[in-house]
Amino acid sequence: MINFDSYLKASFTVDNVIFGFDEGDLKVLLIKRAEEPYFGYWALPGYFVYPNEDLETAAKRVLYELTGLRNVYLEQVHTFSAIDRHEFGRVITVAYFSLIKISNYALQVSSIASQAQWHSVSTIGRLGFDHNEILRGCFHRLKWLVRSRPVGFELLPPKFTLTELQHLYEAILETELDKRNFRKRFFPWDC
Amino acid sequence: MINFDSYLKASFTVDNVIFGFDEGDLKVLLIKRAEEPYFGYWALPGYFVYPNEDLETAAKRVLYELTGLRNVYLEQVHTFSAIDRHEFGRVITVAYFSLIKISNYALQVSSIASQAQWHSVSTIGRLGFDHNEILRGCFHRLKWLVRSRPVGFELLPPKFTLTELQHLYEAILETELDKRNFRKRFFPWDC
DNA sequence: CATAATTAGTGTAAAAATTACACTTTTTCT
DNA sequence: AGAAAAAGTGTAATTTTTACACTAATTATG
Numbered sequence: 196m197i198n199f200d201s202y203l204k205a206s207f208t209v210d211n212v213i214f215g216f217d218e219g220d221l222k223v224l225l226i227k228r229a230e231e232p233y234f235g236y237w238a239l240p241g242y243f244v245y246p247n248e249d250l251e252t253a254a255k256r257v258l259y260e261l262t263g264l265r266n267v268y269l270e271q272v273h274t275f276s277a278i279d280r281h282e283f284g285r286v287i288t289v290a291y292f293s294l295i296k297i298s299n300y301a302l303q304v305s306s307i308a309s310q311a312q313w314h315s316v317s318t319i320g321r322l323g324f325d326h327n328e329i330l331r332g333c334f335h336r337l338k339w340l341v342r343s344r345p346v347g348f349e350l351l352p353p354k355f356t357l358t359e360l361q362h363l364y365e366a367i368l369e370t371e372l373d374k375r376n377f378r379k380r381f382f383p384w385d386c
Numbered sequence: 387m388i389n390f391d392s393y394l395k396a397s398f399t400v401d402n403v404i405f406g407f408d409e410g411d412l413k414v415l416l417i418k419r420a421e422e423p424y425f426g427y428w429a430l431p432g433y434f435v436y437p438n439e440d441l442e443t444a445a446k447r448v449l450y451e452l453t454g455l456r457n458v459y460l461e462q463v464h465t466f467s468a469i470d471r472h473e474f475g476r477v478i479t480v481a482y483f484s485l486i487k488i489s490n491y492a493l494q495v496s497s498i499a500s501q502a503q504w505h506s507v508s509t510i511g512r513l514g515f516d517h518n519e520i521l522r523g524c525f526h527r528l529k530w531l532v533r534s535r536p537v538g539f540e541l542l543p544p545k546f547t548l549t550e551l552q553h554l555y556e557a558i559l560e561t562e563l564d565k566r567n568f569r570k571r572f573f574p575w576d577c
Numbered sequence: 578c579a580t581a582a583t584t585a586g587t588g589t590a591a592a593a594a595t596t597a598c599a600c601t602t603t604t605t606c607t
Numbered sequence: 608a609g610a611a612a613a614a615g616t617g618t619a620a621t622t623t624t625t626a627c628a629c630t631a632a633t634t635a636t637g
Contacts, residue, residue, distance in 0.1 A: 202397055202398075202434035202435065202436065202437075203397065203398055203434065203435045203436055203437045203439075204395040204396065204397055205395065205396065205398055205435075206393055206394065206395055207394065207396060207398075207478065243393035243394065244393070244394050244467075245393065245394055246393075246394040246476065247469065248394075248469075249467040249468055249469055250465060250467040250478075251467075271464060271465065273462060274441060274462065274465045274480050276435075276440040276441040276442075276480075277440055278438065278439075278440055285437065287398065287441075289465050289467075356583085356584060356585085357584075357585075358583075358584055358585085359584095373625075373626070373627080375586095375587080375588085375626090375627080375628095376624075376625065376626080378585090378586085378587095379624095547612085547613060547614085548613075548614075549612075549613055549614085550613095564596075564597070564598080566597090566598080566599095566615095566616080566617090567595075567596065567597080569614090569615085569616095570594095570595090574594095
């Protein structure tokens, strides 16, 4: 029988890349770290996984504690495992990304973060850990996702205009879109 | 400072879904388990990650020990973390998938497996652990991959005919393709 | 409530990409 | 030499994509 102790036992965490949309800008929710390492840096909200949780449960828990939201869109993206990515020990992290409506809730005071803020993805500075890389990966996934299925309902309020939806798509794809062709794509039946 | 011991420390494994193509059939390389759990079952080749490795290094090591091949296409697909997926303890596994040329080498006698065999993906039975689910996920990824970029050079011998390539694509996509249109897709310039 | 700002609504032509479809020649293998 | 496998070749119909500009209606604001 295998002796598990002779192999790597690592701590593992989940990190959430939470996208929102507001003021015509695609945003991501960051927390300000209040402890070492990377004290004072902005970073992705994440936490250790508990023994009785699977990864998705942990990612949902982090999201809930930070935003009070449940039942939101959540998707595993990639697992990051560089040996030195956490200076206090071997920590492997699984990145999830999530899409939520900014206007829908107020950020919670939580154990995860004393300070949480929305940042435009276009103006993000140096984040803690390897979180810039994780964010890049998730942004890339979002770009791909938006091409393969509609993504408006997750990021916009219950009622939104077509123009808002177009602005969202333009923010995600970092490009300009033609209004009439955009309509055609969403309502191909009456064109 | 965080006390890591109060959180879950899990063992990590990688599992490789290694696709090959032979006799007009898409195949996957399986090993026969020689120990508990799932003694005697076919399963994906995988192993524990060592403390000085990141995940990709571990996946490459497993692939090398089993096949003797290096520098092959390898891609992380998904991380599986169900609490009870390994009955001897908490083990999280990261699935990688890989594409190799079957004809190119002989399977190695290795520490990983006493018995390794190619199986047609269309006739796979019950595998050990949650490996059927992992295989499904990787097959799905392969289908997507083949639509977004050419995949022939990884799976076919150095020289291959267009017809062979078409048969490969038909096996992956589980559909029939038109020969002339298939040519057009690969050589759009001289049509 | 008057005005301004935002959003809805509408058509077409050109270009590009996709699909369906069958037979002959050349090469390779035995 | 013969058989089997692969290469090679064209076109018409359909569908999809793209580029492009103005008016009417609604909503928000002072």
